[in-house]
Amino acid sequence: DVQPGTQATELAQNLGKDPRHVQVILDESREVLRAVRGVLVCVTHHGFVCANAGVDASNVPSEDTVVLLPRDPDGSARHIRHRLPSTPAIVITDSFGRAWRHGQVDLAIGCAGLQPTEDWRGRTDTAGREMKATWIAVADELAAAADLARTKDGALPLVLIRGAHRHVIRDDGPGALALVRPEADDLFR
Incomplete structure (x- = not known):
């Protein structure tokens, strides 16, 4: 179960995203480069620059599930x-x-x-x-x-x-x- 922090809650409100999803994105990120149009452009812990730190909510069994890299x-x-x-x-x-x-x-x-x-x-x-x-x-x-x-x-x-x-x-x-x-x-x- 994910408990969103203050930063995740604020970003989620600005981006129109679930705060729990944003918290997972932040947890998977070394750095957030941009937060625009519903997307967080992040540097992952691996060094990849990508949308939402590669955290994916598609092709998963439930609304409360995401897939990580x-x-x-x-x-x-x-x-x-x-x-x-x-x-x-x-x-x-x-x-x-x-x-x-x-x-x-x-x-x-x-x-x-x-x-x-x-x-x-x-x-x-x-x-x-x-x-x-x-x-x-x-x-x-x-x-x-x-x-x-x-x-x-x-x-x-x-x-x-x-x-x-x-x-x-x-x-x-x-x-x-x-x-x-x-x-x-x-x-x-």
Whole structure:
């Protein structure tokens, strides 16, 4: 049972949200960056910048239930990977909005057995010019592709992706936290 504090109660009143839900969001946040239009833009304890600290009230059995992000998504991916016989690459996903776009897309919040990025900076493009910014978010692209193969309300817990073998590695790899931009490099903070 969640007992909302003063900050949660005040924010909830301003945002038109349940104070208990807001308290859970605050508990899952390292920092609240914005509180606008019914949404709290937060930095989670993992370092993800997302709406409502990833606290989700959709696809849950009752009105008083919310789902939280895993405490250690990369650890969860490693655990799942090593419990399967062929140690496949694992990507754990969640829906994120994007600052410059409408709509949500699934992104990797945890991964194991996968190189989460592919850095093309320094390579030459088809016109012979050096690429200066191309750093492919492989784990995020696989997460988004998997989301297209299922529906949000289909209760499908996993998707098998084939054809991404060039990104699969033998060890667990650095995990999806390697995708999180350090605050010093964040263009919005």
